[in-house]
Amino acid sequence: MEVIASRAGDDLNLASRKAQEAALRRFQATEWLESIVGPLGIPKQPSEKQFISCLRNGLILCHAINEIEPGSVPKVVEISRFPSQSLTWDSQPLPAYQFFENVRNFLKAVEGLKLPVFEASVFERDNMVAGSSAKIVDCVLGLKEYNDRKQKKKGNETFRHDFRSPLIMHSNGRNPKSAMCLNLNRQLDLSVNLEKQPPSQNAAQKLEDLIVKALAECMTDAKENLDGNLLSSVCNGNTDSVKLLTKMISSTLEEQLQYKFPVVLHIVITRKEFKLPLQKKVLFLQIKILISAYFSCTSVESYFDRSINRRKRNNYNHCIIVNHASILQNLKELLSSTKAEFGDLQSQFQNDLKQMESQIQELSTAAQGYHKVVQENRSLYNMVQDLKGNIRVYCRIRPAFRSNTKNVIDFIGEDGSLVVLDPTKANKDGKKLFQFNRVFGPSATQEDVFADTQPLIRSVMDGYNVCIFAYGQTGSGKTHTMCGPSDASRKEMGINYLALNDLFDISNRRKDVQKYEIFVQMVEIYNEQVRDLLTGDSSSANKLEIRSCTSENGLSLPDATIHSVKSTTDVLNLMKSGQVNRAVSSTALNHQSSRSHSILTVHVQGKDVNGGTTRSCLHLVDLAGSERVDKSEVTGEGLKEAQYINKSLSCLGDVITALSLKNSYIPYRNSKLTLLLQNSLGGNAKTLMFAHVSPESDSFGETVSTLKFAQRASTVELGAARLNKESREVMDLKEQIESLKKQLAEKEPQSAQQVNKLEPRSPLPRPKAAAATIERTPKSPMAPNSAMKSRQVKPLVLPKTPESQVSIRNEIIISSEIRGSTANVKSSHIRKSLRTIGKLINGSEKRIQVKPNEVQSSTLTPPVIARPSRRQSLTGVQPLGKSRRSSLGGVDPSKLQVNGNLTIT
Numbered sequence: 001m002e003v004i005a006s007r008a009g010d011d012l013n014l015a016s017r018k019a020q021e022a023a024l025r026r027f028q029a030t031e032w033l034e035s036i037v038g039p040l041g042i043p044k045q046p047s048e049k050q051f052i053s054c055l056r057n058g059l060i061l062c063h064a065i066n067e068i069e070p071g072s073v074p075k076v077v078e079i080s081r082f083p084s085q086s087l088t089w090d091s092q093p094l095p096a097y098q099f100f101e102n103v104r105n106f107l108k109a110v111e112g113l114k115l116p117v118f119e120a121s122v123f124e125r126d127n128m129v130a131g132s133s134a135k136i137v138d139c140v141l142g143l144k145e146y147n148d149r150k151q152k153k154k155g156n157e158t159f160r161h162d163f164r165s166p167l168i169m170h171s172n173g174r175n176p177k178s179a180m181c182l183n184l185n186r187q188l189d190l191s192v193n194l195e196k197q198p199p200s201q202n203a204a205q206k207l208e209d210l211i212v213k214a215l216a217e218c219m220t221d222a223k224e225n226l227d228g229n230l231l232s233s234v235c236n237g238n239t240d241s242v243k244l245l246t247k248m249i250s251s252t253l254e255e256q257l258q259y260k261f262p263v264v265l266h267i268v269i270t271r272k273e274f275k276l277p278l279q280k281k282v283l284f285l286q287i288k289i290l291i292s293a294y295f296s297c298t299s300v301e302s303y304f305d306r307s308i309n310r311r312k313r314n315n316y317n318h319c320i321i322v323n324h325a326s327i328l329q330n331l332k333e334l335l336s337s338t339k340a341e342f343g344d345l346q347s348q349f350q351n352d353l354k355q356m357e358s359q360i361q362e363l364s365t366a367a368q369g370y371h372k373v374v375q376e377n378r379s380l381y382n383m384v385q386d387l388k389g390n391i392r393v394y395c396r397i398r399p400a401f402r403s404n405t406k407n408v409i410d411f412i413g414e415d416g417s418l419v420v421l422d423p424t425k426a427n428k429d430g431k432k433l434f435q436f437n438r439v440f441g442p443s444a445t446q447e448d449v450f451a452d453t454q455p456l457i458r459s460v461m462d463g464y465n466v467c468i469f470a471y472g473q474t475g476s477g478k479t480h481t482m483c484g485p486s487d488a489s490r491k492e493m494g495i496n497y498l499a500l501n502d503l504f505d506i507s508n509r510r511k512d513v514q515k516y517e518i519f520v521q522m523v524e525i526y527n528e529q530v531r532d533l534l535t536g537d538s539s540s541a542n543k544l545e546i547r548s549c550t551s552e553n554g555l556s557l558p559d560a561t562i563h564s565v566k567s568t569t570d571v572l573n574l575m576k577s578g579q580v581n582r583a584v585s586s587t588a589l590n591h592q593s594s595r596s597h598s599i600l601t602v603h604v605q606g607k608d609v610n611g612g613t614t615r616s617c618l619h620l621v622d623l624a625g626s627e628r629v630d631k632s633e634v635t636g637e638g639l640k641e642a643q644y645i646n647k648s649l650s651c652l653g654d655v656i657t658a659l660s661l662k663n664s665y666i667p668y669r670n671s672k673l674t675l676l677l678q679n680s681l682g683g684n685a686k687t688l689m690f691a692h693v694s695p696e697s698d699s700f701g702e703t704v705s706t707l708k709f710a711q712r713a714s715t716v717e718l719g720a721a722r723l724n725k726e727s728r729e730v731m732d733l734k735e736q737i738e739s740l741k742k743q744l745a746e747k748e749p750q751s752a753q754q755v756n757k758l759e760p761r762s763p764l765p766r767p768k769a770a771a772a773t774i775e776r777t778p779k780s781p782m783a784p785n786s787a788m789k790s791r792q793v794k795p796l797v798l799p800k801t802p803e804s805q806v807s808i809r810n811e812i813i814i815s816s817e818i819r820g821s822t823a824n825v826k827s828s829h830i831r832k833s834l835r836t837i838g839k840l841i842n843g844s845e846k847r848i849q850v851k852p853n854e855v856q857s858s859t860l861t862p863p864v865i866a867r868p869s870r871r872q873s874l875t876g877v878q879p880l881g882k883s884r885r886s887s888l889g890g891v892d893p894s895k896l897q898v899n900g901n902l903t904i905t
C-alpha cells in the first residue's frame with residue numbers, strides 16, 4: 001500500500017511539475033517577445049489563453065522573426081491599417097484571412113530556419129484546449145535560441161537548429177546540448193498527456209487520501225496548525241480563500257512556508273486536474289508564481305526540486321532511522337571490540353613500557369656505574385700521578401677563526417683523549433691519538449678551565465708549590481687562558497686572576513684558624529733577560545739575576561719587586577701594569593703576540609693559631625709562542641725575538657725530554673726559562689701544563705708538534721710533591737738544633753785547642769767534614785762566644801711518637817754529655833743528638849740512611865748525589881748544582897742551613 005501511495009505521489013509530483021514548467025516556458029517566451037517587439041499588452045506571466053490570443057494575428061510573430069532575420073516575412077499585414085486598434089488579443093478583430101496570412105508567412109519563415117513549427121489552427125478561439133500553447137511556446141523559444149546563437153556567433157556561422165518535437169528528440173537521443181531544455185520539453189509533453197487523460201474515480205480518491213495524509217504529515221512535521229478549512233476551500237477554488245491564502249503567505253514566516261508550500265501546491269494541482277475550471281487553474285498557477293517570487297526563487301521548478309530533495313532527504317532520514325538501530329548496534333559492537341583491542345594494546349604498551357623502564361633503569365644504573373668508575377679511575381689516576389709526581393697536562397683547543405679552512409680536530413674524549421686528523425691524509429693513517437689528563441674543546445669557557453685547575457691552585461694554600469704553564473704555538477690561546485683577552489670582563493678573566501681570587505676566598509674562609517699573607521712578583525724573560533714587570537722600568541738596567549735558593553729570602557729572584565696584595569683589586573691593578581710593561585707586538589699570526597715568557601709568582605705564607613707555618617709559591621707562566629718565522633713574517637727585532645723564544649722553548653723541550661728519559665743530567669742551565677722553572681719542573685712542585693693548539697689545518701704541523709711535546713711532558717715523574725708545612729713542635733726542635741749547632745760551633749775550637757795542648761800533633765790531616773761544617777755555618781747575628789755564655793740549651797720537648805723514648809734518652813745523653821769533661825766527647829755527642837733530632841723531625845730514620853761510602857764522600861766534599869731520592873731528606877732541599885731537586889722559590893733559608901748540616905753525618 002505504501003509503495004502504491006508513494007508511486008501515486010510521484011506521479012502527482014510529476015504532473016504538477018510539468019504544469020509549472022509549461023507556465024515557466026510561456027513566461028520566458030513572452031518575456032523574449034517583449035524584448036524583441038516591445039510590450040505585448042499581456043501580463044508578464046500570461047495564461048495560455050492570453051498568450052495565444054496575443055499572438056493570434058501573427059503580427060507579433062512576423063515582427064519578431066523579421067527582427068532577428070530581416071526579410072524572413074517579406075509582407076506583413078500591418079495593424080496600421082487599423083490605427084485605432086492595439087496589439088492586445090482582446091482588441092484584434094482582424095478578419096481570419098488576414099491573420100492567417102501573417103501566421104502562414106511566419107510559419108514558412110520558421111520552417112525555412114528549420115525551427116519547430118505549430119499548427120496555424122491553434123489560433124482558432126474555439127479550438128483552444130489546455131496545453132495548446134505548448135507548441136507555439138516551443139516555436140517562440142526556438143526562435144529565441146536561434147537569435148541567441150546568432151548573436152553569439154555574430155552571424156558568421158549558419159545556425160542549424162534541429163528543433164523538433166521533444167519526444168522525437170528524446171527518442172532519437174539527439175541534441176544533447178541542452179539537457180535542461182530536453183527535460184523541460186519532455187516534461188511538458190508528459191504534462192500534456194496527463195492533462196489529456198484524467199484518472200479514474202478510484203485513483204482520484206486514492207490521490208486525495210494521499211494528499212490529506214501528506215498534508216497531515218507535513219503539518220505535523222512543521223508543527224504548524226494550518227487551517228484545514230482554508231486549505232480545502234483553496235482546493236475547491238474559492239477565490240476569497242485564495243486571497244486569504246495569498247495574504248497568509250505574505251504574513252507567515254518564510255521558513256514555515258517553505259515547508260508547507262509544496263503541499264499546498266500538490267493539493268491545488270490535483271484539484272485542478274479533476275474539478276477546477278480552466279480559469280481557476282490559471283489563478284492557482286498565478287498563486288504559485290506569486291509564492292515563487294515571494295520566496296525569491298529563480299523558478300517554480302526550484303520549489304519542486306526542493307520539495308523532491310526534501311522528500312529524498314526525508315527518505316534518507318527514514319532509511320537512516322530504520323537502519324539506525326542496526327548501525328547503532330554495529331557501532332556499539334565495533335566500539336566494544338575497539339575498546340577491547342584498545343585495552344589489549346594498552347596493556348601490551350604498559351608491559352612494553354614497564355620492560356623499557358626496567359631496561360632504561362638498568363642502562364642508567366650501568367651508565368651511572370660507568371661514570372662512577374670513570375670518575376674513580378680519573379681520581380685514582382690523578383692520585384697515582386700525584387704520587388708519582390707526573391706533570392699534569394691539559395690540552396685546550398682554540399675556536400677556529402677561519403671557517404673556510406679544514407678543522408683538524410677529529411674527536412675529543414671525556415677521558416682526555418684527542419684525535420687529530422692530518423688534512424693531507426683522508427684515510428685512517430691520517431688520525432693521530434693523544435692522551436692527556438683533560439681536553440678542553442673550543443667551546444670551553446674560562447670557568448670550565450678554571451674549575452679543573454682550582455684544586456691544584458688550592459693546594460698552594462695548604463703549603464704545596466704549584467706551577468702552571470701555558471705552552472703552544474703562537475696565536476693558539478696561551479695568553480687567553482692565563483690572562484684572558486685584553487679587554488676582558490670579570491667573566492672572561494684568565495687563570496691568573498681567577499687563581500688569586502680563589503686564594504683570597506680561601507684566606508677569608510680560613511681566617512679564624514690561619515692567617516695568610518700573599519705576595520706577588522711578575523717578571524718576563526725577554527731575549528734571555530729577566531725583567532721585572534712591576535717596576536715600570538723598561539731600561540736595560542732592569543735586568544734580574546736568577547739566584548739559587550740559598551738567597552736570603554729564599555726567592556730565586558730576590559731582586560724582583562715583591563708586592564703584598566690584600567684583595568683581587570690589588571691583583572688586577574698589578575696584573576694590568578705588568579701586562580702593559582710586557583713585550584707584545586703584532587705578527588702575521590697574532591696581532592698581539594707575546595714576545596716574552598711572563599711569570600707571575602704568588603708567594604703565600606700562612607700561620608695557624610698553634611704557630612705552625614706554611615710557605616708555598618704558585619708560578620703562573622705564560623710562555624711566548626713557538627713560531628715559524630716564515631709564517632709570522634717577522635724581521636729585524638721581531639726575528640731576533642722569535643729566535644730567542646724558539647731557543648728557550650727548545651731548551652724547555654730538552655729538559656722535558658731528559659726528565660722523561662730519567663737522564664742523570666738535566667740541562668736546566670741552558671736557558672733562563674728552564675733555570676727559573678727548575679724547581680717546578682724537576683723539584684717538588686705540583687706542575688700543570690696547558691698545551692694549546694689551533695684547530696686550523698694550516699697549523700697541523702705545529703699542532704702535532706705541540707701535542708707530542710705535551711704527551712712527552714705528561715710522562716715526566718717529579719715525585720710526590722712536598723708539603724712545606726712546619727708544626728710548632730718541629731719549629732721548636734729546629735730552634736733547639738740551631739742552638740745546639742751554635743754550641744757545637746763554639747765548642748769545637750775549644751776542644752781543638754785542648755787537644756792541641758794535651759796531645760802531640762797528629763801527622764794525619766784533620767777531618768774535612770768539621771772544617772766544611774764550620775765553613776758552611778751561616779753568619780750568626782750573635783757572636784759564638786757570647787752565645788755560649790748567655791744561652792742555655794733548652795730542654796727538648798718532643799712529640800709523643802713511638803720514638804719518644806729514644807728522644808728522651810737522647811735528651812739525657814745530650815744534657816749529660818754537654819756537661820762532660822772533654823770537649824771532643826761533647827762535640828761528638830752533640831752531633832749524635834743533632835742526628836737523632838733530625839730523625840725525629842723527618843719522622844723516619846730510613847729516609848736519611850746513607851750508604852757508608854756516600855757518607856765518607858760527603859764528609860769530604862760538598863754532597864754529590866748522582867740520583868737523588870725523590871723523597872727529599874729532612875727538608876727536601878738538595879744541594880745546588882748537580883741535584884734535580886734544588887729549590888728556586890719559596891724556601892725558608894733556615895731549612896737550607898739545617899739541610900747543610902744534616903748531610904754531614
Ligand SMILES: Nc1ncnc2c1ncn2[C@@H]1O[C@H](COP(=O)(O)OP(=O)(O)OP(=O)(O)O)[C@@H](O)[C@H]1O
Nearest residue numbers: 398474475476477478479480485590593594624625
Ligand atoms: N678559547 C678562546 N676563546 C676565544 N678566543 C680565543 C681563545 N683562545 C684564543 N683566543 C683568541 O685568539 C687570539 C690569540 O690568542 P692569544 O693571544 O691568547 O694567543 P697566544 O698563544 O698567547 O699567542 P702568542 O704566543 O703569539 O702570544 C686572541 O685574540 C684571543 O682572544
